[in-house]
Amino acid sequence: MFADLDLPRGPALISGAGSLARLGPCLAGRLPRGGAVLLVSDPGVKPLAERVEAVLAEAGLATGRFDGLASDPTAAQVEAAAAAARALGAAAVVGLGGGSALDVAKLAACVAPGRRRAADYALAANPFPAGSLPAVLIPTTAGTGSEATRTAIMTLDDGAKVWAWGEEMTAEIALLDPELTVGLPPHLTAATGIDALVHAVEAATNRNRHPLGQAPALEAIALVARHLPTAVAEPGNLEARGAVQLAAWLAGRAIDVSGTGIAHAIGHALGALGHVHHGRAVGLCLGVALADNAAAAWDAHRDVAIALGLTREQDWTPGRLSAAYDALVDRVGLDRRLVHPRLDPGSLLAETLKPENRPMLAANCRAYSEAELGGFCRRLLAA
Numbered sequence: 001m002f003a004d005l006d007l008p009r010g011p012a013l014i015s016g017a018g019s020l021a022r023l024g025p026c027l028a029g030r031l032p033r034g035g036a037v038l039l040v041s042d043p044g045v046k047p048l049a050e051r052v053e054a055v056l057a058e059a060g061l062a063t064g065r066f067d068g069l070a071s072d073p074t075a076a077q078v079e080a081a082a083a084a085a086r087a088l089g090a091a092a093v094v095g096l097g098g099g100s101a102l103d104v105a106k107l108a109a110c111v112a113p114g115r116r117r118a119a120d121y122a123l124a125a126n127p128f129p130a131g132s133l134p135a136v137l138i139p140t141t142a143g144t145g146s147e148a149t150r151t152a153i154m155t156l157d158d159g160a161k162v163w164a165w166g167e168e169m170t171a172e173i174a175l176l177d178p179e180l181t182v183g184l185p186p187h188l189t190a191a192t193g194i195d196a197l198v199h200a201v202e203a204a205t206n207r208n209r210h211p212l213g214q215a216p217a218l219e220a221i222a223l224v225a226r227h228l229p230t231a232v233a234e235p236g237n238l239e240a241r242g243a244v245q246l247a248a249w250l251a252g253r254a255i256d257v258s259g260t261g262i263a264h265a266i267g268h269a270l271g272a273l274g275h276v277h278h279g280r281a282v283g284l285c286l287g288v289a290l291a292d293n294a295a296a297a298w299d300a301h302r303d304v305a306i307a308l309g310l311t312r313e314q315d316w317t318p319g320r321l322s323a324a325y326d327a328l329v330d331r332v333g334l335d336r337r338l339v340h341p342r343l344d345p346g347s348l349l350a351e352t353l354k355p356e357n358r359p360m361l362a363a364n365c366r367a368y369s370e371a372e373l374g375g376f377c378r379r380l381l382a383a
Helices: 019-028 043-058 075-088 099-111 118-124 186-205 211-233 238-258 262-274 278-296 298-308 318-331 345-352 358-363 370-382
Strands: 012-015 036-041 062-066 090-097 135-139 151-155 161-165 173-176
Touching (some): 012 019, 019 043, 019 090, 019 135, 019 173, 036 043, 043 090, 062 075, 075 099, 090 099, 099 135, 118 161, 186 211, 186 278, 186 298, 186 318, 211 318, 262 278, 262 345, 278 298, 278 318, 278 370, 298 318
Parallel strands (some): 135 173
Antiparallel strands (some): 151 161
């Protein structure tokens, strides 16, 4: 029997090369005349931010910009963005950038109408206030799938990376324009693409897996396997970039249904302790656990193997699936070295076992003892 499921509504989707030009008329038709828009932008994409502002201005929409955020955004940065939305009298929020910018935009749109601190919504401790602002999310990477989900991540004052979630964080519009990802360096193209792959693998295989999550997840795996190496090697290849962008969207929809697993539990610990890029972190973490996961839940992982390109029945083994995954990670050049003063196996294990990471451990297709988790941590840091 499949678990009962209330399928969440998804954002309206605008996609295709050049689709940014459609943003202004689409958004203007959903806002009151003269409504202002807050653009929450990654500070590293200033030329793209100026293009978005020009598109909105052409549609008669006034804009303000907030770009005071960084990778692994903090609750304080979310509060600053929410304050900027209130000061502007914003009728909507547009997020532009990677997962960090999109998460800040989603959270600010939900936090702005209320009086609580952003941290008060961590781990769903409190409901979001009524009247959340509509959000439009425009990724400039292809990996996190934040534009497709009802979740976001922020870092608290104590350094803990925590989730917030709710129907209120569903974007009004997601816009996927592969032209906006062309400037992404190869190493980030690789890391964000592997992030999408890990989302898809975990959604397709964890304890909460459901056909409505598995279907988009398996298609996402196939798209990443076919197109990510080209996107890394040929930055201007819009077909490849568009395919990986679509994979990230599909994988985001999949985790919205089924969630993630062990790679995200340990990966979040890596991010909190060593500030490792999220996509790189979860990509490396899945590599050390995949064979054991596959041995415990082979039926689900066989479908992953086929999607990854292992079409011969003699290749349908946990070991060969793990080897194929590692080969793809190496082909796109994901850096396996993990060096940071705060990274040691004991500290990484302790961080992995913190309350905010335990739900992902519990959702994984196989339960692991602390000793087994410690072994994964040692293998990660020995690479």
